[in-house]
Amino acid sequence: MQSKNIWLITILLVIAILFSALAVADETLPPGNVTDLxxxxGETWIDWSWSNPDDTDFAHxxxxxxxxxxxxxxxxSYTTTNLLPDTxxxxxTRTVDTYGNVNSNWVNLGVSTTPDxxxxxxxxxxxxxTTPDTGDPIVVTVHVTDNVGVTGVTADGTALTHQSGDTWTGSITAV
Known part of the structure; x- marks a missing residue:
């Protein structure tokens, strides 16, 4: 009777070890890819969206x-902001599971922001x-704003220098 119990315990132990080995093997598999990226x-942003994998151990x-x-x-979903227009x-993207396994396959997508x-x-x-003589310098101060940003201001073909905020200054010559 005792030998039957030993065999039963041995068989149960072997089955438990096999199932443990299978569980450990599954913990090394990375999750699937995102789909439908x-x-x-917009002018300065992109809203990104996708579907996450169905893996039960998917983390992020x-x-x-x-x-x-x-x-x-x-x-x-994810939104990137402060982007340049027409760029x-x-x-x-790549996925990671709760065990830290990283999917080595990248899912990529290129999208251009809209023009300004x-x-x-x-x-x-x-x-x-306001009453200069011909050849006199005139200092020009311009206050200018834009929904995306001002990258340069010219007065009579002369580039003005950005001071701060929305202020640009420069010197032109009276003709």
């Missing part, structure tokens, strides 16, 4: 923009003199 652009998605790490998320950006179609707004122009 899409991007909806690593997100990179143009090769630079941005964040991790378990969500199915292509590449979002790269809003004109800058000049709120004021100041001149150092």
């Amino acid at each position: 899409a991007g909806t652009p 998605v690593e997100i990179y923009l143009d090769g630079t790490f941005e964040t991790t998320t378990s969500s199915t 292509n950006y590449i979002l790269s 179609t809003t004109s800058p707004v000049i709120s004021s122009v100041g001149l150092s003199t």
Whole structure:
């Protein structure tokens, strides 16, 4: 009777070891890829969306923009902001499970922001003199804003220098 118990215990122990080995083997498999990666652009932003894998041990998605790490998320969307208009950006994703297994397959998508179609707004122009003689310098001060940003201001073909905020100044010559 005792030998039957030993065999039964031995068999149960072998089965338990086999199931443990199978469970450990599963812990080394990375999760599947994200699917349906899409991007909806604006002038200075892109809304990205995707579907996460159905793996029960899925933890999060690593997100990179143009090769630079941005964040991790378990969500199915991410918004990148402060982008330049009319510029292509590449979002790269890879998945990670709760055991730390990283999927080596990247899912990438390139999307371009829309062009800046809003004109800058000049709120004021100041001149150092309004009655100069021919050849006299005139200091020009311009206050200008834009929904995306002002990258340069010219007065009579002369580039003005950015001072701070929305202020640009420069010198032109009276003709």
